[in-house]
Amino acid sequence: MVKKININQLRKGMFVCGTDRKWLDTPFFRTKFLISSDKQINTLKEYCQTVSIDTAKGLDVAEPDHTETITDAGKVSTTQMSSDLNENATFKPIYQQSLLLFGELLNDARGDRVLDGGKIDKIAADLLAAVSADTQAILGLIQCNRENKDRLALKSVNVCILAAVLGAYLKLPENNLRLLVRGALLHDIGMLAVPDAVLLKTVALTPEERLVVQQHPAYGLALLSKVPEMPADVLEIVVSHHEQLDGGGYPNGLLAERIGELTRIVRIVSVYEALTGERFYHKSLTPLEALTSLYGSGPSLFDTQLLARFIEALGIYPVNSIVELQTDELAAVARENSQSPRRPLVKVITNPQKQLLFQERLLDLADEQQNQINIVRVLASDEPIIELLKMFVELEKT
Numbered sequence: 235m236v237k238k239i240n241i242n243q244l245r246k247g248m249f250v251c252g253t254d255r256k257w258l259d260t261p262f263f264r265t266k267f268l269i270s271s272d273k274q275i276n277t278l279k280e281y282c283q284t285v286s287i288d289t290a291k292g293l294d295v296a297e298p299d300h301t302e303t304i305t306d307a308g309k310v311s312t313t314q315m316s317s318d319l320n321e322n323a324t325f326k327p328i329y330q331q332s333l334l335l336f337g338e339l340l341n342d343a344r345g346d347r348v349l350d351g352g353k354i355d356k357i358a359a360d361l362l363a364a365v366s367a368d369t370q371a372i373l374g375l376i377q378c379n380r381e382n383k384d385r386l387a388l389k390s391v392n393v394c395i396l397a398a399v400l401g402a403y404l405k406l407p408e409n410n411l412r413l414l415v416r417g418a419l420l421h422d423i424g425m426l427a428v429p430d431a432v433l434l435k436t437v438a439l440t441p442e443e444r445l446v447v448q449q450h451p452a453y454g455l456a457l458l459s460k461v462p463e464m465p466a467d468v469l470e471i472v473v474s475h476h477e478q479l480d481g482g483g484y485p486n487g488l489l490a491e492r493i494g495e496l497t498r499i500v501r502i503v504s505v506y507e508a509l510t511g512e513r514f515y516h517k518s519l520t521p522l523e524a525l526t527s528l529y530g531s532g533p534s535l536f537d538t539q540l541l542a543r544f545i546e547a548l549g550i551y552p553v554n555s556i557v558e559l560q561t562d563e564l565a566a567v568a569r570e571n572s573q574s575p576r577r578p579l580v581k582v583i584t585n586p587q588k589q590l591l592f593q594e595r596l597l598d599l600a601d602e603q604q605n606q607i608n609i610v611r612v613l614a615s616d617e618p619i620i621e622l623l624k625m626f627v628e629l630e631k632t
Contacts, residue, residue, distance in 0.1 A: 235289050241279050246270060247428055251293030252573075253282045267374055268292055270326065275333060325355075326366050329375045329391070332357045336419070337387045343426055349461050358394060358415040365398040373399065377510070377521075385423055394419040396503035400540070403547035410467075414496045417471030421500050424454025424472065448484045451476060467496060475500045480534035498537040502528065505536075522570060526552035527616055528585075538614035545612045549576045556613040556620055559597075560606070562586035564613070564623070572599050576609070583623065590623060 236251060243307050251266045269275060269292070278285060287294075300304045335357050339349055361550075364372045397418035425433070428450055432443045439447065455473040458464050474497045477483035479490040509524035518525065525545055528536060529552045551557060551567045557580065558564055565580035577599035584590055599607060613620055 236286055236297075238284050238286050238290065239295060240284060241282050243295050244269065244275050244278060245287060245293065246272070246275070246604060247293035249279070249288045250285050251288045251291075252286035253278070254284045255281050268629075279447040284600070296550060302592065306561065306584065324363050325368065325372050325375055328370070332361055332391045332394075333384070335388050337384045339579045340384060340387060340423070340426065343423065343457055349458070351461050351463065354419065354461075357391070358412070358419050361391065361419075361535055362398045362402075362415050363396050365395060365402060369399055369402070369547075376507075386422060389504075389511065390419055390422060392507045392511070393421060393500065395506050396507060397500055398543050399469045400499055400503060400547050404540075404543055410448050410496065412498060413465055413467040414464070414471075415467040417496060418500045418503065420454065420458060420468060421472055421504060422450065422454070422570075423457060424450035424452065428458065428459075451485050467494070468496055471497050471500050475504060477501070478535050479537065487597055494539070495537075500541055502536050502541055506544070521548065521550050522575075529555055533616040538616045542612040548611075551575070551609065551612065552579050555615075556583075556623075557609045558611050560608045560610055562588075563598065564588060564619070574600050588619060 240453060246269050248269045249266070250269060266288075267274075297520055337359065339353055343347055359517060361372075369571065372395055376395060386493060394415050398411070398415050401414045408416065428447055432439065432446055435443070451473045455469055458469060458472060471494075472487070474493060475491050476496070477486065477488040479493065479498075481487050481489045506524050506528060509527060510521055511518055511521045525548070528541055532538075545551060545555065551570070553567050553570065557569050559580075559582070563582050563586055564584040565582045567578050568581045569579040573577045579598050579600075582591065582595045582597050597604060597607070599609070
């Protein structure tokens with residue numbers, strides 16, 4: 235049974251299926267999820283006054299006699315949970331173990347010890363397997379678990395997961411996928427060389443401090459070059475993930491043709507993770523806000539085709555992004571759908587032959603009558619047809 239409760243009644247073990255806020259205005263990746271931590275509860279309290287819970291899938295409002303038991307150790311254990319909905323419980327141990335193991339690797343590096351390649355491979359393989367088993371469940375953990383003493387470990391594991399999601403969506407060859415997740419996991423390890431006094435600053439860095447930060451790819455390369463049999467593709471990701479397609483990145487100012495696909499993927503997901511994660515110097519953005527920022531950045535910073543595929547993989551469509559419908563028509567996303575992000579309100583702007591319509595038509599993909607019409611792809615922001623559509627729109631205004 236679904237019931238609405240006051241946010242102060244929320245507790246671990248409840249299954250949230252709705253809130254009094256738009257889902258895309260909250261930092262949660264999923265619209266429905268099991269409450270497994272105080273962090274989730276505290277975050278919901280920041281955004282909501284009431285939530286809806288499904289008592290068939292989780293705990294009801296506190297009724298100790300039949301909803302929970304207290305163990306000898308004084309811990310609460312639930313007795314009525316659907317096993318197929320315990321997604322957080324299934325993947326959280328893998329996620330937490332990955333954070334722990336990567337933290338150990340970072341401590342080895344801090345102690346000037348050669349990193350254990352086998353441990354690196356295990357973390358990457360475990361996270362890739364979790365993504366393959368249930369992409370949405372493991373993505374949900376990224377949004378719900380933002381507290382970790384070792385922020386570098388947290389970001390590294392999250393970026394590894396996000397890279398695995400995009401790589402799997404692109405159907406990369408198995409070997410390339412393994413290289414991608416290892417490179418993503420290790421991409422920022424050179425940040426160990428940046429002093430805490432710089433990392434923890436809450437105001438703009440000085441030019442000298444920026445130069446210190448920009449040395450971290452080279453430090454990461456030097457650190458990993460000591461690891462036996464470290465693949466060249468992984469090292470390329472580590473040293474080049476801050477390069478820009480227009481040559482404006484660092485440390486080597488590479489142009490697009492010298493930046494590989496795996497590195498381009500890690501660049502996109504690393505920036506996305508940074509935008510959606512809490513940092514000392516900025517508040518986190520929602521997934522939609524972060525994707526909107528990336529989509530509007532232009533082709534000089536990111537590979538726009540890969541960014542479009544990343545949006546598809548996450549299933550969150552930024553307002554004003556251009557999508558192709560199952561009908562072959564093109565449409566602009568007009569408004570997000572907080573209950574079903576994959577089915578937004580769109581403005582159809584071309585016919586199936588990609589000719590501009592004289593009058594746009596609104597189409598609510600969440601409407602039951604439109605449930606056979608799906609978004610099949612997101613157009614990259616620099617595709618020629620988008621530029622052509624913009625030109626026609628400008629001509630109409632004159």
